[in-house]
Amino acid sequence: MAALITLKAAYRSEPLPEQGEDYKEKLNLLYRVGKKIGSASELPHLLDQTLRMTQQALRASASSVLLLDHDRKDLYFQTVEGEAKSKIRQVRINLNSGIAGWVARHGSPLVINDVSKDNRFNKGVDKTTGFVTKAVLAVPLVWDHEVMGVLEVLNKKDGSGFNAQDLQVSMTLAAIAAGAISNARLHQEVLDGYKSTVKVLAAAIDARDPYTCGHSQRVMEYTMMAASQFPFSPEDLQDIEFGSLLHDVGKIGIFDNILRKPAHLTNEEWTMMRKHPSIGARILGEIAFLTRARDLVMHHHERYDGTGYPEGLKGEAISLGARLLAVADAFDTMTTDRSYRAALNVDVALEELHKFAGTQFCPLAVRAFTRAFDEYRTHAHEGKPHCEPTATDSISIKEKLQIKTLSE
Numbered sequence: 001m002a003a004l005i006t007l008k009a010a011y012r013s014e015p016l017p018e019q020g021e022d023y024k025e026k027l028n029l030l031y032r033v034g035k036k037i038g039s040a041s042e043l044p045h046l047l048d049q050t051l052r053m054t055q056q057a058l059r060a061s062a063s064s065v066l067l068l069d070h071d072r073k074d075l076y077f078q079t080v081e082g083e084a085k086s087k088i089r090q091v092r093i094n095l096n097s098g099i100a101g102w103v104a105r106h107g108s109p110l111v112i113n114d115v116s117k118d119n120r121f122n123k124g125v126d127k128t129t130g131f132v133t134k135a136v137l138a139v140p141l142v143w144d145h146e147v148m149g150v151l152e153v154l155n156k157k158d159g160s161g162f163n164a165q166d167l168q169v170s171m172t173l174a175a176i177a178a179g180a181i182s183n184a185r186l187h188q189e190v191l192d193g194y195k196s197t198v199k200v201l202a203a204a205i206d207a208r209d210p211y212t213c214g215h216s217q218r219v220m221e222y223t224m225m226a227a228s229q230f231p232f233s234p235e236d237l238q239d240i241e242f243g244s245l246l247h248d249v250g251k252i253g254i255f256d257n258i259l260r261k262p263a264h265l266t267n268e269e270w271t272m273m274r275k276h277p278s279i280g281a282r283i284l285g286e287i288a289f290l291t292r293a294r295d296l297v298m299h300h301h302e303r304y305d306g307t308g309y310p311e312g313l314k315g316e317a318i319s320l321g322a323r324l325l326a327v328a329d330a331f332d333t334m335t336t337d338r339s340y341r342a343a344l345n346v347d348v349a350l351e352e353l354h355k356f357a358g359t360q361f362c363p364l365a366v367r368a369f370t371r372a373f374d375e376y377r378t379h380a381h382e383g384k385p386h387c388e389p390t391a392t393d394s395i396s397i398k399e400k401l402q403i404k405t406l407s408e
Contacts, residue, residue, distance in 0.1 A: 054153060111136070
């Protein structure tokens with residue numbers, strides 16, 4: 001008979017025996033997991049931490065979090081820890097198959113310390129990964145009476161079986177994780193709503209000038225490409241994304257006869273135009289979720305040598321995000337047709353960035369942008385997939401890559 005521990009055993013009325021330092025260590029890890037999960041803002045990062053610490057607490061060889069795909073009615077491996085992690089990510093498990101499928105269907109936990117004697121065990125995953133499963137502890141991720149997925153832990157390192165205490169710890173962790181997953185998904189839904197609103201606003205700003213159609217979207221993509229060269233936090237990347245997309249929001253306060261003028265501006269008109277960063281920063285300062293992005297809007301026209309506007313900041317007194325935005329904004333402006341000149345070839349524009357690195361532009365920001373753009377261009381021409389910090393449609397940038405070919 002397989003050693004089977006059910007939900008009833010996990011919540012039996014008699015107290016579990018304390019096991020000295022091992023018991024205290026599990027309680028300590030439980031506290032640490034709860035604290036870390038509570039502070040996590042990204043679902044993948046959140047699950048990585050949960051899994052790593054669960055595996056450590058139970059002294060297991062491998063562990064995974066499988067999430068339920070309601071449309072396909074199966075489970076997929078969202079996060080994996082252990083030797084087989086690189087091979088298992090493409091595996092999907094039918095809800096009518098395996099121990100994880102049983103746990104997801106019934107919403108109940110299982111501890112099976114000898115899988116060879118349990119007909120629910122599916123050998124297919126082991127064949128795919130080369131991992132040898134001997135014992136499984138699996139608990140459902142449940143939130144608001146809905147099964148979201150399954151937390152699995154495999155094989156104690158010392159060869160012993162999983163016990164009721166291990167199950168109790170795992171179920172507590174699963175409950176914490178399920179709540180955090182629900183919150184993360186809700187946060188993402190709200191964030192997606194914010195992004196949609198911001199994109200509509202940016203498009204409306206660009207529409208005031210026929211020569212800037214799509215400018216804000218492209219500048220955001222360029223800025224995020226350059227930002228990928230640095231270890232920004234997810235929160236910082238979000239601020240950079242919003243700030244670069246709304247960098248020209250202050251042009252709402254500039255008259256159309258200045259914005260749409262088909263010639264160079266007069267000194268008086270330039271004085272008015274240079275107010276748009278300050279106007280934009282004031283607008284964003286009134287919107288709670290955009291407050292941190294206002295720095296980019298305020299300072300995207302500052303120059304590295306201190307001769308920019310509106311505050312005349314110099315060097316590293318300008319935030320790195322604003323320095324990256326300044327480069328991206330200038331590059332898109334140079335490679336876009338204007339009423340007073342035709343678009344520059346992309347390579348000529350890149351040369352201009354390097355020419356003015358150290359005066360108008362931050363040298364570090366120029367190098368980061370150039371490296372990221374060259375990588376993007378190489379992948380685009382070779383038809384290879386590439387990584388971007390955002391999942392935006394980049395067709396507008398790809399069109400720019402044709403400028404060189406068409407002009408030769």
